[in-house]
Amino acid sequence: MEMTISVSKSGLKFSRIVQGMMRLNQWNFTKTELEEFVQKCINLGVTTFDHADIYGNHTCEAIFGNILKDNPSLRNKIQIVTKCGIMLKNEKFPRRVAHYNTRKEHILESVDQSLKNFNTNYIDLLLIHRPDPFMNPEEIAEAFYQLSKAGKVLYFGVSNFTIQQFKTLQSKMNLNLVTNQIEISPYNLEHFQNDNIYFLMEKNINPMAWSPLAGGKLFNINDDKGKRITNALKEVAKDFNTESLDTIVYAWLLNHPVGIIPISGSGKIQRLKNAVDALEIKMDPEQWYIIYEAALGQRVP
């Protein structure tokens, strides 16, 4: 399987595996360690980095941006994804209630802050983080249009949207939404069951998959579902002479015809390597279903 994937006919290319930066603040990297980590990602072919304004309680973007400041040549070797729309409530942000805000002015301000955090003048892909039941899709479309015209954001997408929510926002836009970042893993088949996967196939849109390992629940053999999936992964792993069960999970995702782009969220380069190794694996339907049915907990009818 190729290492890059075209996610828009207009030219956006991502690496087939994306490095997630949600826990960057917890990895306690020195600046040099982070530079080395990013370089190792690139060496593995992983050039796309997934962020959000809120990651690390609004700190991760700036930690990452700190190395871009001193390595300006890095910017055009990587693709930056970030998100907006969630309003946290905590000590740092003492709001009355955690909520979403997809008002035009908020989106514009959030992107300006992200650009500042990243020390860059453009975001490759901006996502609305969560579907906002109070959203005005026309306002979002307007914000996107302004950001595009100003060159601040090159492409737009959504995250965790239903089919209809996606259609509604798309219907108000001139540009095409290029992705829906959703949770997909053998542990979470929700987007097979709600038909999102089939919709994205219809529209030739690549989903980005967050939590492809379900935060480790996949491998928790103290949980019935985890145990069933682990056993299935082990069986399929044998076929490919590997003991890296996470490689098999990534292969299960990568082999799906919809063109899933998994996000690896670990700060350990070996875990990312395990994900990249999956690009070499070609799964047949039987192997894919061994894992799928273990996840379902029953055979297909």
Add this chain to the structure above:
Amino acid sequence: MEMTISVSKSGLKFSRIVQGMMRLNQWNFTKTELEEFVQKCINLGVTTFDHADIYGNHTCEAIFGNILKDNPSLRNKIQIVTKCGIMLKNEKFPRRVAHYNTRKEHILESVDQSLKNFNTNYIDLLLIHRPDPFMNPEEIAEAFYQLSKAGKVLYFGVSNFTIQQFKTLQSKMNLNLVTNQIEISPYNLEHFQNDNIYFLMEKNINPMAWSPLAGGKLFNINDDKGKRITNALKEVAKDFNTESLDTIVYAWLLNHPVGIIPISGSGKIQRLKNAVDALEIKMDPEQWYIIYEAALGQRVP
């Protein structure tokens, strides 16, 4: 917020708040009292009256029509919405089973009866009251076409339809369905959860909201959900220096970008005034979510 809202590009205008007449027969108004009530509604800017053939066991239309007979100049100051399709079973209508009937001949007969009841020669908006699993959308479309051509009904819509049911009927029609009258209140978030709200946004269609106060359940503090919502309403009410919690509920509905048209079902003019007062309130996302999350019973993810 403006007092009128354009619900069709072809010209239909409704008042932003609609007066529901479902319980007109229970208000025990004399004819004079009803004339006064309707005049007070109009004075408040509420010119749209929501009926159905079956309200009051098929009596409410005629009670209302009784005042139109003697006040012919009233007709063009108001908009009449009515519905058809439900076949009651009771002492007056001793059928074998309560059911729906959306056959062409039934729709035509039902409208003729409504026109007679109202002492008018046109209905502003006719709704199919409930989605009929036995419906033939082509027959409904034919009935609508004939009624439109005869000038008996100016606009058409549905009530309680799913997205697909709406699309199916629309696909057989030349005219546009102008609304889906559905239950919406903080107590009933069903149409957020089934994506109807987002679909209506895509199509630029204003939902009419029945039971915006959930029949009082919103304020029932003996019920966990009612208690949570009441507390949230009280918190937001303070921001606007009001003690009318129902005003806050209406504001929550009116501020939603989909353009909800709430139906106030009370026969007390003060309750309608509380609804109209909500037009002055501009809610920010945080205020809207205080109520939404209280209704959900959890914070958004």
Add this chain to the structure above:
Amino acid sequence: MEMTISVSKSGLKFSRIVQGMMRLNQWNFTKTELEEFVQKCINLGVTTFDHADIYGNHTCEAIFGNILKDNPSLRNKIQIVTKCGIMLKNEKFPRRVAHYNTRKEHILESVDQSLKNFNTNYIDLLLIHRPDPFMNPEEIAEAFYQLSKAGKVLYFGVSNFTIQQFKTLQSKMNLNLVTNQIEISPYNLEHFQNDNIYFLMEKNINPMAWSPLAGGKLFNINDDKGKRITNALKEVAKDFNTESLDTIVYAWLLNHPVGIIPISGSGKIQRLKNAVDALEIKMDPEQWYIIYEAALGQRVP
């Protein structure tokens, strides 16, 4: 009601009732008995026979084909429906896991085998038996195109697909999918509840109904639901002076405006006759709802 129904504008006609061959291997017919059975079906006007590659553990197609070999003139008097995509796991097929396979090469091979089994050079209608979560709709479309071009299959459809799965596959095809074969019976209202019925009405597509009698559960009076439905069927049967409750079930299906094509799965010609008798029955909404509400277990709102 007419005995034939046009299921495609391009010319495919089916009999209004279809004879299902899933249990052909269990009927223990001699070749002569099968010839007689098929002739009796044709005499009743039932010319469409529903098969699948897997029926009878991959034996039914060939049992049926055996009589076509010696009666070549029979072929153009009947329509053959068959299906592919399910990979059984059992003693005869000792796979690691039962699964689906909708890869292009599998579909092509499966059809070639079916043609051989049937001793024919064309299938009237080929269905994908189950929605395959691992499917590549473009590959299926390619397989369909090749089969069509080669004259091996005249029409294509699906079975048990959701609305979105149907749309996704259709979006990749040049030809129109002509049916979705789904379970419909008063005992199983699933496809009313998931809106499939309304979608098929929008698209003017006739669903084929499998298990119209719910495998007899309809008449099981030891089960609450079965008892309610049986009583309702008895009530409606009186209106039509019949004691064949199955005739009433078929009438309930045939009278629905979506144009349901029921599949009778019995090897007893009397049962098929009972189904065909239903073509004479015209049900009004009240009669239809007596059965529908008994099935629901509650009156409609």
